[in-house]
Every structure is written in structure tokens, then in C-alpha cells.
Amino acid sequence: MHDLIPIPALGVATQTIGTITIAENAGVALASVAARRGRADICADVLTSILGAVPDVGKAVLHDPEAGFWMAAGQWMIGAPMDTHEDLADQLKAKLGDAASVTEQSGGWVVFDITGAAMPDMCEILCNAPIRRMAAGDVQRTMIHQLGCFVIRRAADDHIRILGPRASAGSLHHALITAATAVA
């Protein structure tokens, strides 16, 4: 076992502004899966065995412990609790073999969970995702403060999860806070 201690992207405390709560979630391990040419069927079988279903276009499968969402044709992002799945990419690779290209993505993203009644108002001044039309499990890649992010509508009606580029976690968080303040 190594003795290096990871740090969260931002390490910022959960903040509540009006009805909106913004929390950094450092506990998500991520890996992407891209089907190899001609191996989509095998890839789908494996994903089904892990998630229960293959995430459809623009959708997430909110499964436990692994969840996943569609990124592109033949490509998905898989997430799981960091505590139990730090080696998620290796686990997936072991199952997928050369049916898919697997890439560790845990380090690429910062994850924010946003909840609260005014969440849709906040989203409207953050990004072009049609938040009020999105249902639980809908995912859209969009730009927030010029940053390419995934917006995932979670099971609870007032909850979205935002995955943004980790290196810009501070700028993204700043944008979230100012937007929440503006609609509070």
C-alpha cells in the first residue's frame, strides 16, 4: 500500500445560499469506456452486467454501486464510490478485455452536487441545458462559465450533479456561487 494522500479538487466546504446547497463530492471514481471496433455487443453485455443496462443517448443509469452515463456513440463514463472503487479503470479493463478502451478519468473531474428549490433558476443562468425539461437520469454536456461540463439530473427532483474539469474547479465553484447568490 502506498502512503500518498489524495486531495480533493477544491476542498471547499458545503455552502448553502438561499435554498441552494452546493457541495463538492470528492468520493466519485470515474473511468470512461469506449467500445472497440466491432466489439460493441460484448461491451454492451459487460456494461449491462455492471450497471443493469447500457446508458442510452443522453441518459444516465443511476445504479449502485456503479453508475454510468452516455458520453458519445459507443462511449460511456462509469462512476463508482472512490472508497471501494479507486481502481475502477482496472476493474473495468479486467472485465472488458480488448472489447473496449478504458481510461481512468478520476483525476480529470471535479464533482459538485447541487440541491434546492431554486436549482432550476440557478441552472438557467449557468448553462444551456433545458433543466426544466430534463427528467431524472437525463445528462447533458454543456458549457458553464466557458467550461465543458456534464449536468446530470439525479433522482431527487431538486438535485443535479455537475462534473467539470478538475483544473478549473475553483472557477467553476465561483460561477456556481455567484449564480446561486443571484437567484437566492
Place this chain on the structure above:
Amino acid sequence: MRYSGLRVIKEALSGHKGWTPAWREPDPAAHYDIVIIGGGGHGLATAHYLAKEFGQARVAVIEKGWIGGGNVGRNTTIIRSNYLLDGNEPFYEMSLKLWEGLEQDLNYNAMVSQRGILNLIHSDGQRDAFIRRGNAMILNGADADLLSTADIKKRYPFLKTHDARFPIKGGLAQHRGGTVRHDAVAWGYARSADQRGVEIIQNCEVTGFRIEGGVCKGVETSRGFIGAGKVGCAVAGNSSRLMSLANMRLPIESHVLQAFVSEGLKPVLPGVITFGAGHFYCSQSDKGGLVFGGDIDGYNSYAQRGNLPTVEDVCEGAMAIFPMLGRARLLRMWGGIMDMSMDGSPIIDKTHIDGLYFNGGWCYGGFKATPASGFAFAHLLAKDTPHPTAAAYRFDRFEKGLMIDEKGMGNQPNLH
């Protein structure tokens, strides 16, 4: 009629009855020595210089709409000669010199105003590039001046030099740069050309070229066939459209560049400022409007209008360095269609068809190039040899690998 202050006073005292039309409205003749297609700045300037400098009198300019309705009336009015490459700098410097004598040459006050242009520097790499450019300018006989942040702060105290996302680390100034009242350029050239015998034929659209045995004999138009010894095309923005009538494909795409003007304001900006870490440049017109612009919308278009993302991008640039502008209002936005060439530089050349000549591919450089473009094109039309300053602006440079690529973006026109 000669314009002068005295004349204005005399006419005022006699009820302005004596003013005559600035140009005639002739019907097209059956044949001209030279027909210029395009009554924009470049076409009219070409006609003026053909008549004045090259002794050509049997010249017509034909224009599908009204003269000056294209890019000469849709730009941000900036003139400068701050180019880097040998193929460009002498040409634009000649242009700037022609601007400097334009009013006397035309007897028309186009308000050539050399209040200076300043390109802001935001990184060391950018400074290196601007120093190379400034040196190239000086070595070509132009003026250039490297300003420190302190110099800039003194001149523009409201600019965000330090507390900025991309602090200002200096600037390359060309003090002889500035602005010109754009519409007046078209009118001044038209009036002067007309007075020298050039016929300006408006509302006359070219529908085809008459090409016989590889020789261009004239143009078919909405007002009938017009014979010509030589035909010169100067319709930047629509070059591909026009030249397709001669079955030519060009190293050009048409793109929309938006421009903006604010409400009239008391003097804010003496000269032209160009942001170096985003897309925003700005000057203030004599009437008080802040005239500003940025990057092209980026997709092929002939629509003379753009979309919001570019507007926002430009205004974000404005607010990045110039946050006092937050409370100034954008009054009007419009678009011009530009010939974006494959290396960002223009073409002034003969075509492979005898008697058919081409002037286009001006990208962002069209307005400031107007006098030199007219002069060089007139030279080519009259003498059949390129003007020395425009010798690099050839069609075959792409095939030969002799691109004139100021920005180094390669064969993707929307990146120039």
C-alpha cells in the same frame, strides 16, 4: 464642382441651390476599355486611379446595388500598416501613405484621422512576436512604437492593466494608424472618378462573362451586354459567386464579420485599441459612437448578419479590459461578408482567362487597403504587370507554396 469651405459658405448664403449631384447616373455604353465590376471602395478607387494615374478614361464601374453598399460601408473604419510579412507590409504602408494624401487627391474630406492604433500585449511570447513585427514595419519604412504598461496607463487610465485576468504587459503602437469615415471613401472616390470621366452604373448586376476563345469580351448584365477590353472584378465578399460565372473556383470562403456601434458618447477613446487576449477592438467615431468588433462568426455565410455568441464574445473582451463600458449601450450590430482567403492575404492578379482580372480575398484587411488596392489593381489593368508592392498577391502562390500567412493558421480561412 470643387468643394471648399468658401464654397460651403457661398452655397449656404444662397440657399444651397448650387450643389450638383456628386456623380452622374449614366446608362451603360456598349463598350468600354475597362469595366470594373463592383462599386465598392476597391472598385471605385481602381477607377479613380485608372483615370488619374494611368490615363484611362473609357472606364465604367458597374454595381449591382448602390455604390458603397458593401463592405466599405460596413467595416470598423480602421487604417493601419502594422503587418509583419514582406508580401504585405510594403503594400499596406503604400496604402497608408495614400490615405495621408487622400483628401487633397479627391477634394473630399473623408476624415482621415491618424489618432493612432495600439495593439495590447499580454504575454512574453506575444511581446516577442510584436517586436518582430514592429521591427519589420520600421525596416519597411513604416512607424512603430513599443509602449510600456506605464505608457499605456498614462494614455488610457481606465484600462485594466494590472487587475485583470490577462494583465496588459505593453503594447505595439502605430501612431500613423487611425480611422477614416468609411462611407465618404466610397463617395469621394466615386465623385473624383466621375469627374474624370468614369461612368458609374448603379443597379446593374453582372449575370455572366462573355468569354470567347479563352478571352473575356465583356459582361452580361441585368442592363444588357457591356463590351470591355478588360474586365476587373472587385467584389470581395462575393468573389466566389462572381467568378463561378467564369467557372473559376477560388482559394476563398465567404464569412460574416460583425461590427457594432454604441450610442453617441462624449470623447472616451482617442485612438484605436486592440485587445490581445480576446477578440475586441474599438475606436470612437467623430460622431461619438464607439465602433467595435471582434472575430468573424466563423461559418461560411453570405447573410450580412451574425449571431449572438460573437456579440457576447466581443463584449466580454470589452468588459475584460474596459469595464467602464458596462454602462455604455450597444446601439446597432451589422455584418459584412468577407472573402476569407486560404492564407489571410489578398489576391490581385490576372486570371487564366485573357482580359479577366481579379481583386479579392481581403479578409479583415479590405478597408485599410482600399487606396493601395485601387492603385495596384489599376496598375495591373493598365500595364498588365503587377504593381511592385502587390507582386506577391498571386493566384499561384498556394500551388507553389508561397503563402503569405501573417497569423500562421494555414489553409483554414476562418482562422485568419
Place this chain on the structure above:
Amino acid sequence: MTQKNRIAGGQIDRNTTCKFTFDGRTYAGHAGDTLASALLANGVRLMGRSFKYHRPRGPMTASSDEPNALVHLRSGARTEPNTRATTTELFDGLTATSQNRLGSLSFDLLAVNDRLSTFLTAGFYYKTFMWPAAFWEKVYEPIIRRAAGLGTLSFEDDPDVYDKGFLHCDLLIIGAGPAGLMAALTAARSGAEVILADEDFRMGGRLNSETYTIDDAAGADWAAATVSELANMPNVRLLSRTTVIGAFDHGIYGAVERVSDHIATPDAGKPRQILWRIYTQKTILAAGAIERPIAFNNNDRPGIMTASALRSYANRFGVAVNKRTAIFTNDDDGHRTATDLHAKGVKVIVIDPRADAPRARDYEVLAGAQVVDTMGRLGLTFAKVCLADGTERIIECGALGTSGGWNPNVHLTCHQRGRPVWNDALAAFVPDDLPAGMTVAGAAKGDMSTAGALAGGAQAAHSALELKGRLPAIPQAEDAPVNITPFWYVEGASRAWVDQQNDVTVKDVKLSHQEGFRSVEHLKRYTTLGMGTDQGKTANMGGLAIMAELAGKTIPEVGTTMFRPPYTPVAIGAFGGRHRGQDFHPKRLTPSHKWAEEQGAVFVEVGNWMRAQWFPRKDETTWRESVDREVLATRKSVGVCDVTTLGKVDVQGADAADFLNLIYCNGFAKLPVGKARYGLMLREDGIAMDDGTAARMAEDHFVVTTTTANALSVYRHMEFVRQCLVPDLDVQLISTTESWAQYAVAGPNARRVLEKIVDQDISNAAFSFMACANITVCGGLRARLFRISFSGELAFEIAVPTAYGDALIRRIMTAGAEFDITPYGTEALGVMRIEKGHATGNELNGTTTAANLGMGRMVSDKKDSIGSVLSRREGLNRADDLRAVGIKPIDPTQPVPAGAHLMISDGPVDAAHDQGYVTSACYSPNLGHHIALAFLKNGEGRIGETMRLVSPLTDIDVQVEICSAHFIDPKGERLRA
């Protein structure tokens, strides 16, 4: 002062009094007033000065098409120039001042221009100010510039914030008058997602300004009830104070919501305004119509306004502009104003040029008469009327309403270059060619009656949403026909204003015609007609009509009115949103950022990245001291640098090697697993695009690095090649730039430091130059190790998942302590790469070929690769082509700066004799003098030549020697050690 012109009625809240000041004087008005209505209530008609002649002006309208009543609103940093008093919502504490004056508003020294107006006709400036030539910038122009302009900016940063947002709906309705409200009701009841936007702070449109009834209720009450019904529907979003500014492609509309403009200052953290981008399937434009004035001599005095404005002030705001009011109208609508004013106790007289003008019982109507002139220096006192029989009559009046008919408000229909068409019955242009998805209803379409608007609104919603079933019941309302005889200007008028803001008179239009500027575009540009802040909403039509008459053409033959976005001027701050100042672009921080901050690093912007530039120590006073130390320490022992910003792309799949073979000009097919190779990518035009390394981690897995600057564009290019050129190769690309924290550990002791960290043998034998591997560090953390070197030293790049980047840099520093490991920044990195002669962005500047870079032989002719064919063009392969060389000064104390040009040592210094230029330069602490990289014509053959390096821009002219670009360790012994 009392509100002496305040009368009963209206929709103001008389229980809420707002104190405000104008030009320092305090007045009172009410909530629900505009600044203009409140000033008029207080008897103030003079509110501004015109652009050119500085004529005294008062409001001409009660709406957003106002040309005259422009003021400075608020003060200090919040000063807003050119603000229309007619739409400024009154709040307690409002301050406004007049603008565009020299002296006071009532005594403006620049009013002298009005006396000189004979000389200052349209276009006079094109004909004079040419002699002497030098006088233009120095004398004439500064005077003109000072006189021109309207209001003034504060010269302080805008203290307010702006937001930008996105809304999505099925139907956007623009305008909440009778047509818009009825459309909204119809659409909303169908369950559609509806947005109803109106620029006013009170929805209802003209209903608020009229005395009509709808069914049995007052029009304004019906509007209020309808608005409240809509407000309770979950599928409806009401946006008042929201101007739809533009119709853009494919159903995207821009709209500005003025969130806080009706209060003194925005609440903390709240935006002043929001720019909404509205994405809609369908749009109904119900923007009403604009009443146009009539031109007659001196028709611009304060107190002269459109008749409908007088009606608005009376009915909506409870203000009688003056107790004695004349109405000059060519249509029946003007008579409504007379009727309404009379009912409010105003003494009214109507002047109607039509011989058959309707008669009135209660007030005088002068049929067949025309207003020919007016009097009153700072405000209207008398109107001179020419009666039907040719005699003149002077009428005492303090207000004069003009009605020349109504123009459908076609502005937004023109934004995609649609042109309206002429309608004879209305004597106006009506919409024709509409943006896709838009329909027009109500007065905007030319349906001028209330009943027509209600029915048209319902019908428009019904058809836009393709609703089945019957139309809803349309309430009862007035349905008067339009009865108009076109009348644009009074015969013989000359100083009669067509465009009041820009001082364009009938005389100017005539001169424009006389001088050949006869098309509408020439007319506008020559006279400045319609170029004011109101875009000529009240002016263009008149100018066009006069030109048509002069040219003997019909109005549509002369041209149409054209409008461009925005509908009304928009604060630039709103378009900027939050992207200003430090938030202009987001920042990207490297994994070691926190640690570097602790070390006191100086950071520099590299694109959006913030990178450590150098790490100053306390005793160091200049940046050079720090950088020299970092370089020397690294070359002497070991240094560490965060290189995470380099782009990283995972290239996987069975055909990954074939793919790399195509995108790099040099070969990759035979690269063994466990090895990395330098790769040069060309653009298709044969010019160098980017360089980096590709490391083969497995048979089917490469890690490709790009330069920091080109990470995005190279990835895009790779995807282009993959998807568009070789769609069936088995290759998958994932950008992993941020997934891995990567550090360069360089210097003779680099291996000894890393041996303490990595879990495997990295001896030269086990892990030779250009080796790569997936490894573990610190007892098991997954990592990648590359033996590549940018500095020219023995060097490794080590990468761990980003979350461990902070821990790893600290561990490297601890492990390296015994070797005095030195963190170095981008400056030292740059010095070392110049010393080593490595190219970077300054050399790969988009115009250089592989040959220029001295890598011509890398371009393989044994395989196809992007750019290889065009790289062989003659112009890119000339004998005297530029070649990369090194430069050192003959006098070692001299600089050899980047951007300087090379000349023959004893030859002339000019562009014609230019031999090349310096791309990168630095002081080399190892060599003890400045060095530089340069491109020089035929450079390879000129090593050892003494040349002259000039930078006239920075006053530098030094003798230099041309040398190899590899200043340090040219044989590469160090990096293979």
C-alpha cells in the same frame, strides 16, 4: 414644485411618492411614473438638447422609440448616459441630469450651432476642413469630437453585475398588449410552455394608455386580470421589463431583463440586468405600432409630441402636459387623443389637413388646416396654423400632439434581412418576409383595432401551435377602421425636423436628393437619418416619404425601412455577463498549484493555465536571479517542474499505431512497447502544426503529448482524421490532460531522486533514454514514467492520478532534499530548452516547415502522412530557406533579443536585405551570456558567420555570431546518462 399638471386617473400609485432630482432640483412623482411623466407632471417639458444644433427638446413619445428626452441617469460610477426618460421607471431617490450641453440646459452655449445651421447642412463636413492638410487632426477634428457625442461615461468601472441565461419554450410572445395577451391566454390554456415578454414594467401595452373597454371592463383592468390569470399558470413565464432585442437564427431570441433598474442600486450579488437567450419553437410578434410625427417648421419644441404620447400621459400617468393643447392629425386616431384630453378637462383644438375631417361637438376642429410654424424658445407657446382658406391663425398652446398615422412595429421582422411591404390602406410598411417560426399579430401586423388585435392574437397562437378545436371566445372591443390620408410634411417646410435626435430636417433630405444620394441607404448615410439611439423608429418613414416625393417615385421604390438588432440599445455589460475582469476566462490550476503558492511562486497566464513562472527566494531581488539559480541548480544536481499542462491524449485500439503513423510525419509503426518517440505533426498544407511525444504503453495503447497551447486544436485534428479520413480504423481517443499530474524531474541526480519514489528499477540499463512504462510509486500507487527530456539533462516525467499530484510533488521535494532539489518554473524551463535548442511555440509559429526546423529528414516519404504531399511544394523547399540556428553576441555583455532581425554584418539595414529573425532568446547562466534561437536564410551554411542583429523598435544593433542551436551538450550525452 407641485405636480401642477397632475390630473385624476391613471395607473400610478398616488399613495407612494417618489422624490427625485433633475439637474439638481428636487421633484416628487409617484410609483408607476416614468421620469418623463413625473417631470411633465411637474411642468418640466425641457429635458434635453439635440445632437447637432443643440435645440431644446422635450419628450416626443411616452415609449422606447424616444429620440429626444435623453438624460444621464444616476451618478458617479453608475451614471448611465443617453437614458430615455420616457421609459425610466421612477423610484425614490432617482437622480438625473441633462446632457449634451455646454452651460445649463436652458442656456446651452453650443446652441450657437442652431444659428449656424445654414452652414451645417447634411454632409457639409465632407466638403471642407481639408486645408491645410495637417489641420484636420490638430484643429478641426478635436473641436468636432468635443461637440459631438451625446452623454458621457463615468470613466469608472461599472460597479454592477450582469447575468446571462438560457430559457426554452414552445412559444415566445413579444409584447403584452391586447394581441400578445390574447395569444398568451390561448397558448397557455393548451398547456404549451409560453414566455410572454414585454419591455414595459406594466403589461398591457396600449390598453394602459387608452380609455377603451374590453367586454365590460376598462381595457387596463382587463389586461391586469389577464396578466394575473397567466401568472398563475405553471406553464407560463411572464417577463416584464424585458425587451426582446433581436431575432437570431433558428428561433434564438435575445432579451434583456432589467432586473434592478427600477431600484436605486441592485441588492448585493443580484444582477442589474440579465441577457436571456430564449430558444423557442414558435414566436408571435405582438409589438404594436409606433405613431409617426408630421414635419412642419419648428416641430421640435418641447411640448410637441405624438398625439398618442399625450394620450398615454393623460390616461396612464394622470398628466396633462398642458391645459391648452392642439392636435395636428391626418387620421382619425388623432381625434381620439382630442376626445380623451377633452374629457380630462384639457382645452383642445384639432388641426386636420383633411377637408373631410371628422367634426367634434365639444372642441374646435380646423378641417383642411395645417400647422405651419411654432413659437417658444424653451418650450412651445404658440402654433401658427394655416387655415383651409389660406389665412393664418395663431393658437396659444403648451402642448401639440401630432399624428401622422401608425407604423406597424416591424423591427424584429427585419433582423434576418426580411423586408416589409407597403400597405396603401394603412399608408405604412407591414411585415412580410418573416424569420422562420415567427408570426405577427395585432397592430404590428397592421390590425389596428383592439378587436382585431384580440382576434389576431388568439388566431396566431392557435395556428403557431397547430392547436385543434375552436378558437377561444374573443372579448368585445372597439373595432374602428383605419382612416388616414397620407400626410408627411407641410408644403414649404424646411427647418422641419424629420429625425429630431440627429437634427435631420426636410431641407437636408432635399439636399441629399439634389446631390444624388437618393437611395434609402445613401440618404441615411449622407444625412445620418435614423442613425440615432432610436434607430429612427419615428423618423425613417418620414424621410423615405419625402425622398419618394422628390424623386417622383413611390415609397417602396425608394426603399424600405430596415432595422438591425438590438431593438433598443443594450448595456454592453449585459452582453459581457460575468465574464469580466478576473472572471473574463476561467483559470486552470496545475496539481502543484497549492504547493507552489506555499513556495511563493510567481504565476503567469499560459492560455487559461496559471503556471509557476519562477520561485523567488527571499534574498532575490530580480526575476533573473531566481531563474538563473533554478537553471544552474537543475543542471548541477536536480530540479522539478510541473508539466501537467502539456496536452495528453490516450490513443487506444488495435490500429492505434497506424493512426499515429498517419498523423505524424515521422514513423510510429515500429515503435516498440515501452518506448516513446518524438513526433512532429504537420498540417495538411505541409507546415508544422505541433510536436510532442508518443509513448507506446502497450501494443494497442499510446500516450500522446501535445504542446500546452495546442492541446485542444490537436485533439480536434486527431478526431478529424479519425472520424473523417479513416473512419474504420479501430482507434479511440480520450483527452486526459487533467487526469494526470505530471512532473519533469531533471538533472544529473534525477534518477537518484526518483529511485527513492518509484517501485521498480530505473537504472539506465533497465529504463534507458526514451523508455516509458506503467509503474507504481511509493509502494503501490499507479503511475506512468517516461524518460524524456526537454531540458537536455538526464530527465524523467512522472505522472500520477491528479488527486495525488499534491502529495507527489511534496514527496519528490522530500526525496530530493539531500540533492538540493530545486523547483523551477516556466522561465527556467524556457532557458534550458533554448540552451538545448528545442523548438516550441515561438518556432512552430504556423509558418515553419519541418525543413525550417532542421527536421526535414523526419518527413517520411515511405508512408502517407498528413501534410507530406504539400510539404514538397517548391516554395517550401528553396535553397535559401530559413533554417533554425543559434545566435550568440560577439560582445558577451550584449543582449540578442527575440523579435530582432538579422542583417549582413556590413550590409544595409532594411527589409529588402532581411536575413532572418530571432524567435526565442534568454540569458544563459551556464554560458554566461545571452543566447538565442533564430531562423536564418540558408542558416546551415552560415555557422560561424558574423552578422548584425537589429531591433530598431527597441534601439538594439549588435554584432552576433551564428552557431549551432544546441548550446549545451550537443551530442546528447547528458540525457542518455
Place this chain on the structure above:
Amino acid sequence: MIIDHPLLGPRDSAEFTYMGDARLIERPSPDSPDAAAAFYDYAYLRDNPAGWHRELWFHEAGDRSWLVVTRNTVTHEISKVEFASDVARAKGRSK
């Protein structure tokens, strides 16, 4: 503008990066005898029509797909959106 992505439906064009004429898919063979001329034509000459134009857009802020969009350069109307990879295969670019 709105680009109707074949999988994702209508998306704002601001999410895309534009490259130009879709003929860029038809990269000539470097082995043909007229390769130099063919590459010159491919890299530099454009029809640049005023009207319908097939062009390449990259969904940079989306699924990273290259699309071929058929769009009218005069009206900006879009009539068809396809995956560039499908177009490339149809043009015979499968290996």
C-alpha cells in the same frame, strides 16, 4: 444557430467548432500520379456557394463527433445533419 444532432437532437451551434467544406473528407490519394495537383485542389480551392453548403462541424462541447451539416449560406437554414464518419464511409474511406 441550432444544429440538429443525429443523436442528441437540437444543440446550439456555439457548442461546435466549424472547419469548412465537407469535401475535406475526400482527401486524395498521395500515391496517384497527380497527387500534387489533387492535394492543392483539396487543400485550397473551394466552391464557396451562396446557397446549400455541406460543411464540417465538430461537437467540441458535446459528444466530440464531427458532423456534416447541410446549410444554406444565404439564409442559414439547415436541411440535413449527418455523422461525418458515415459520410466518409459512404465516400469509400473504409480501410
